Amino acid sequence: MMKTIYIFLIGSLFWSCAEEKKPEEIKEAPKYDKEQSIEMFKGFAEEEKEEIENFIMRHPDWKLQFTETGLYYSVYKPGEGENIQYGQTAVVRYEISGLDGSVYYKSDSLKTESFKVDKADIESGIHQGIKYMNKGSKAKFIIPSHLAHGLIGDMDKIPALASVIYDVELVDIQ
Template sequence: MMKYILSILTLMIAIGASAQTDMQHTPKGALYKVFTNSTNARVKDGDIITFQYIQKTDKDSVLYSTYVSGQPGRAQIHPSQNVGDMMEIFPLLTVNDSALVKLPTDSIFKGHEDQRPPFFPKGSNLNFTIKILKAQTVDEFKADLVQAEITGSAKYIADHKLNLQTTPSGLKYVITQASTKPKPVKGDTVYVNYTGKNLDDKVFDSDIEADAKAAGLQQPGRTYEPLQFVIGAGGIIAGWDEGMQLLNEGSKAIFVIPSKLAYGEPGYNGIPPFSTLVFNIELVKVVHAKHVAAAPAKKPAAKKHVYKKKATTTKN
């Protein structure tokens, strides 16, 4: 039995050594092995790739997995700046290719050894198993995001059975608590309670303490009180500026705000690009500005000729 176990161990060591010697080197020192042999066109400079990956130590401890998180990685291909960016590897692959990549930690932490974690000793590797799902041009990538936003918004509205009105700009809303008090206009100051969510119902911000705590938001030092701003002053997203003018003081509503009226293509502070946002809104108070009425137009006066007095000079 011991002889059999030793034979198995010897075979495993031989396979491991073979896998290591089968790997190729990039100019910056990464090791890689492509497991597939796809005939698709290779990833090229400027492409945006979507890929799955598992990140491990040399001892096979999983550090991160997109399969577990449910969020594939994305990167735009550009010339490699360092071994850790894997930009030497991606252009060697095609869509549906899988590969093993070993990045030397001595190169990754060169110049900042103080940041090297203990599970990456000198001579070790950061290991990636990657699979390329998509390679798109920037325009194709944006078109996909736009379509995903439209589809996701429609699904959210249907799943939550929201009977929404839509303004010409694309803002969707429903008033959940009516009021007969006046509506604000541009220049008025409003005080608003709100809770903001993504289309997955994950709360990303709230000025209501109970909602923030229920969502597990970490907002140390925050004072939970209505948000104050002036309508039309440019300090708030367009969907709010428009939406507040649809509400009466004291009313509540749900806003479904498309990205073009929110944070658009760039996204903001953890909000991804092209994100439709959902807000539960309460218009607590309106402070009306003093709006000066326009003076009535005057009837044009009869045209008069004005003559200037001719200047004279005095002779000495």
């Protein structure tokens, strides 16, 4: 019996030494040069523009206008007075959603939020679009990712490279 155990132990020792495990190779992420990156982002931009245009075709009643920067906007309820200007404070209510209809954020209907036009650290598309509005007006903005949250989204609810729809009411100008 001892002899059997002894043979088993020696056999196990040789067996375990025979298989040497190699560490897994770590693959490096592909490297992109400037030209490749530019081409890749052009592709993203073209796809995004096509998605936005398809959305607009399904919503012709929005009567959207297009700016040179890529912002689409429609003031669907006119307000009164002069349009808001650089440095003024916009007091707003809003809803932010995706092109698929999912609501990302919504301001409380009883509360408002405010920001200084062209000075606050918010999406550049909002700064552009709000200037088409005056007190009491309501507007919809379709903001492409390069004017919204860009490559990484907001790292919470808005995904990377997402176009967003803002439905904004300019409650007051201060």
